[in-house]
Amino acid sequence: MKEGRDIIAESPAFLSALTLAHKVAESCSNVLITGESGTGKEIIAQYIHAHSPRSQRNFVALNCAAIPDHLLESELFGYTRGAFTGAHTNKVGLFEEAEGGTLFLDEIADLEISLQAKILRVLQERKIKRLGENTLRPINIRIIAATHENLNRAVQAKKFREDLFFRLNVIGINVPSLRDRSEDILPLAKHFVEKFSAANSKKIFGLTPAATDYLLKQVWPGNVRELENRIERAVVLSNNSHIEVEDLHPQATMNSQQKQNTLKFMRERVCDNIAHILSIDEMTHLYIEYALSLNKGAKEKTARDLGIDRKTLYRKLGKRHPTL
Numbered sequence: 118m119k120e121g122r123d124i125i126a127e128s129p130a131f132l133s134a135l136t137l138a139h140k141v142a143e144s145c146s147n148v149l150i151t152g153e154s155g156t157g158k159e160i161i162a163q164y165i166h167a168h169s170p171r172s173q174r175n176f177v178a179l180n181c182a183a184i185p186d187h188l189l190e191s192e193l194f195g196y197t198r199g200a201f202t203g204a205h206t207n208k209v210g211l212f213e214e215a216e217g218g219t220l221f222l223d224e225i226a227d228l229e230i231s232l233q234a235k236i237l238r239v240l241q242e243r244k245i246k247r248l249g250e251n252t253l254r255p256i257n258i259r260i261i262a263a264t265h266e267n268l269n270r271a272v273q274a275k276k277f278r279e280d281l282f283f284r285l286n287v288i289g290i291n292v293p294s295l296r297d298r299s300e301d302i303l304p305l306a307k308h309f310v311e312k313f314s315a316a317n318s319k320k321i322f323g324l325t326p327a328a329t330d331y332l333l334k335q336v337w338p339g340n341v342r343e344l345e346n347r348i349e350r351a352v353v354l355s356n357n358s359h360i361e362v363e364d365l366h367p368q369a370t371m372n373s374q375q376k377q378n379t380l381k382f383m384r385e386r387v388c389d390n391i392a393h394i395l396s397i398d399e400m401t402h403l404y405i406e407y408a409l410s411l412n413k414g415a416k417e418k419t420a421r422d423l424g425i426d427r428k429t430l431y432r433k434l435g436k437r438h439p440t441l
Contacts, residue, residue, distance in 0.1 A: 162176075169259070177211050180224055196248035213256065224263070325359045
């Protein structure tokens with residue numbers, strides 16, 4: 118078994134991806150990591166950085182779906198004072214923050230076409246220009262991109278630039294889904310039990326045979342992230358020395374007491390402390406914040422629970438409500 122930063126691998130499928138990541142780490146080539154949400158694409162990117170000559174410099178990560186489109190360019194390129202309304206100081210962008218190191222662009226498929234063209238130019242020229250200035254600044258970074266989308270289909274649908282796809286996909290690494298690496302389910306579960314037992318000062322020593330069998334029979338659409346989330350909740354809720362099947366059921370994370378807590382939260386925030394009728398957007402924002410707190414900040418799981426996609430969740434969270 119190989120372990121790194123939460124890298125637990127016994128399955129041939131994942132070990133193959135890890136071996137390829139180790140091989141490309143020594144190179145300076147751009148890497149495109151693909152795989153379903155929750156498979157651990159960022160962990161593979163961090164593994165590549167940690168085993169590369171750039172390991173002593175910054176690893177800078179950006180989720181392209183998490184930032185509104187109109188803010189992404191300034192986040193990446195930075196800006197000078199007065200470049201636009203609200204630009205009161207100079208700001209270094211992520212390209213410059215990653216100088217000498219690695220810039221990880223997660224969910225690259227969510228980039229607008231116009232911004233894709235600007236990133237392509239950076240890859241070609243290895244220079245950037247902050248918003249509001251004419252000076253070209255040379256940069257020395259490695260770009261690792263990731264997506265759960267099929268970029269070949271996105272290229273065919275004219276939603277992703279073909280030339281940028283080829284620039285990014287010098288080395289392609291596919292991270293297998295958890296259902297394709299079933300040999301890793303129990304080692305991962307054991308690792309998470311130990312991790313969250315220690316974090317919560319609980320004496321839980323493993324899983325019962327029935328719980329083990331239950332885990333192996335699950336489909337895990339949320340992959341490792343879902344397994345980790347499920348184990349964390351089970352550890353927090355369990356009163357036994359071993360995790361039982363009942364602790365692992367999704368509905369076990371919303372018991373009657375937690376439902377009462379939800380109602381109490383909404384009454385206190387909406388009825389008692391708000392002096393006016395809230396708009397639908399404000400109510401939505403409040404409830405999303407509470408759903409996130411129940412899910413320990415796991416946005417992918419929260420989006421699934423709420424029945425919306427990830428980008429919609431980020432967009433709704435990004436709305437400002439000065440009255441709240």
